[in-house]
Amino acid sequence: MNYTKEQEQAIFLRDKNIMVSAGAGAGKTRVLVSRMAELIMDEKNPVEADRFLVMTFTNAAAAEMKERISLDLEERLAKDPENHYLRKQIRKIRQADISTVHSFCNHLIRTHYNELSIDPSFRIGEEGELFLLRQQAIEQLLEEAYASGRESFVKFAESYAPGKSDKVLEELVGDLYRFSRSFPNASFWFEKTKQEALQLAEAKEWDNSPAVMLIFLKAKKELLQEKEALSKLLKNIAGEEVPEKYGVLLQDVSEYVEALSQTESYDAYYMVLSRGSVPAFPRATKKDKEWADYEIVKEWHQEVKELLQKQKETVFTAPAEELQREAAGIYPLLEEYIVLAQRFEEIYLAYKKEKNVYDFDDLEHFALELLVDHYDKGGQAYPSETAKTLAKKYKMIFVDEYQDTNLVQETILEMLSEKDNNTLFTVGDVKQSIYRFRQARPDLFLRRNEKYHNEEEGVSIELRDNFRSAPGVLCFTNYVFSRLMERDFGGVDYNEETALRAGEGGPMLEDKETSELLFFVKDSVQTLEEAPEDVVTETALITKRIQELIEEGYHYGDIVILLRSGAGRMEPMAEF
Known part of the structure; x- marks a missing residue:
């Protein structure tokens, strides 16, 4: 089979924990299936199918995984029909632990129900x-x-x-x-929350409380970014003839920002922030606007002004004594x-x-009761004998859609992972994390990825080659997200190192189509609610473009219209 260099590494690397960051259309399921098949058939250290634990996000994904690994092994058997070991593995894969986290927990609970004092005939309500x-x-x-x-x-x-x-x-x-x-240990979290709140309530501890330190350091970090931008700006205009009023403005703002950056506590920052302000941007003459760096200075001034105003209104709203x-x-x-x-x-x-x-949360927490022996004073979990037994059973643990793992599921994985007994293979894409409302923690993905990037405890592999989309779609997607997504907003810096690229040999690699935007400008931008006439107008715009495409040689079967919601839209479109 033809694999990219990164896919090959993910499939054949041995004896290390591996995290695969797999962008859309990068062939992650193929990599997972191929790795399992190659591990089963490894000449030096084969891993039998019943020594795998594979956790997927949905039952459909689990069923697909089983089907694809079975097909892979059956294709190998067709080439080597006398291979009894392979026949045995095909039988075992059908009973292998390839399931969702909840299905795994369900099976574990029904096997050890006596340790939980619950009726094994329970059901999900x-x-x-x-x-x-x-x-x-x-x-x-x-x-x-x-x-x-x-x-x-x-x-x-x-x-x-x-x-x-x-x-x-x-x-x-x-x-x-x-x-x-x-949280895996809610009692610990409640107690920690009370302790942190008590620090806020006590005058002598207020400045050192985690909450205050967090917002203070965040404000200083935001300020540092503006200082660096100013330093770069001053360096660029050094030696230029700067209009006097803008030179004075830069000096005043620079002194204000510097005074804030020198503060070492919430209260000191509050005092400087509340007593000062960013001067208004001077009115510009026609000659001022001809200055090469006029727009750059204006933009930076606006950024600083908005940042500090936001800090005043949302964070540094009152002196420390009052907040305490x-x-x-x-x-x-x-x-x-x-x-x-x-x-x-x-x-x-x-x-x-x-x-x-x-409910499903109960499944996870019951599983934790079985897998965790105890928590120490810092909240760290330690595996039970049941967990240690399972860690010896499973030689390879695979986790799909790892970016949507929560803290409880992460603790379950930690209890099953044992450095001397098994290795962990996680796959996901933090850019596709959409379940924070269900308490998913993409920061777990980022933390593990960072550790593995530094080759601590494992290896991080990036699958960027997209085999699903046309280059024109990828180019447009990269253009948009490189301007929207950064580490503080989206969890990752969307740059040349993480952007999608067309995979060699992909079915759409030769597609020359480009992406385009059709703009519909409403008369009023005061409301986001769509009036019926807006839908009709948008539909007319789309219809016009479709007619143009047909005239260019396309067929109606080449075109699809995707809607965020069909309500109130499908009927007008159908009428056209």
């Missing part, structure tokens, strides 16, 4: 059924809280849900419960909030146990 159980749990929780008459709850309710309705309280508790479930007093007042409410969320979890779990129905 329907969403409507689970919703009713949650409602019963929240009603019981609030009844208990009101009956207790505890002052902390009364203050919490008065602060966040004044009036006769408890709906806000229900939503608040539900939100915190759901978020806490994304507010934090001290909020702390008891936070404690009560956590008590409510933890009690809700207990009640909800009891209802689920009574009905013998659970």
Whole structure:
């Protein structure tokens, strides 16, 4: 088979943890299947099919993986029909642990249900059924809280849900419960949260609290970027005849930025920021605008002004003493909030146990109970005997769509990964991470990728060759995302090292088509709502372009119209 250099490395490299960053259309499934097949057939150290653990994101992906590896092995058997070892592996692959994370957890729980004290005949509840159980749990929780008459709850309710309705309280508790479930050890996270909040509430600890340090260092980092931009700007205009008023402006802004950069605490930064401001940009004459660097200076001035104004309005809103007093007042409410969320979890779990129905989060957490022996004071998990046994069983662990892994799933992987027994092969693309709303943590991908780039614990491989799209599509995609995506916005710097490129031998490599944009400029930009006439106008614009393409020699079968939503659009388009 023909592989790219990077694909070949991902398939044949041995005895190392590997992370593959696979861009769209880069052949990641082919790489996964080929690596498994080559490991099975390795002449020196073959790995039998039942020693694989493969975790995919969907059941469909798991089924496809099994089918493709089976076909690969059957093609090899057709060339070597007397190979009994190969026949054995084809039988084993059908029963191999190739599944979603939840399916793996489900199997693990049903195998070790006695260690969890649950009924092995449990099932995953329907969403409507689970919703009713949650409602019963929240009603019981609030009844208990009101009956207790505890002052902390009364203050919490008065602060966040004044009036006769408890709906806000229900939503608040539900939100915190759901978020806490994304942590492998929620109790540790709750305790850590309280400790950090207590630091904010205490005057002597306020400046050193993680929250304050985070926002202060972030502000300083943003400021440093503007300082570097100014330094570059001043270097470019050195020796030029700079209009006096712009020279004065640059000097004033430079001094203001420098004063901010010299601060070493939140309060010091706040004082400098609140007492000063970025001077207005001087009105320009026609001659001023002829100055070669006029637009560059104007753009930089606007960037600095917007940045510091945003910091004033959203971060450095009050002196430290005032914010500390507010934090001290909020702390008891936070404690009560956590008590409510933890009690809700207990009640909800009891209802689920009574009905013998659970949700997918429960599968992950039950699996953790089986795989984690204990957590140390820092929250680090240590594997149980069950985890150690499984780590010896699985010689190779594969994880697909790794960018959408959450902290609980990551801990499950860590418990199954043992340096002396197996290696980990992860595949994903942080640029395609779309499940943060489900508490996916693409930062886990980035952290592991960075470690492997430095050849700590593993090797990082980048698959950039796209075999699915025409070069014109790739060129357009790279153009757009190189201007939108950077490490702080999207998790990766979209540059020449990460951009997609047309793969040699790809089916569309010779395609000469280019991408184009059709602009429809509305009369008013005050609203994003689409009026019916807008849809008709857009449809007319598209129809006109289609007619032009037909006249150029294309056929209607060559054209497809993709819509974000069919509602209110498909009928007008069909009528055209």
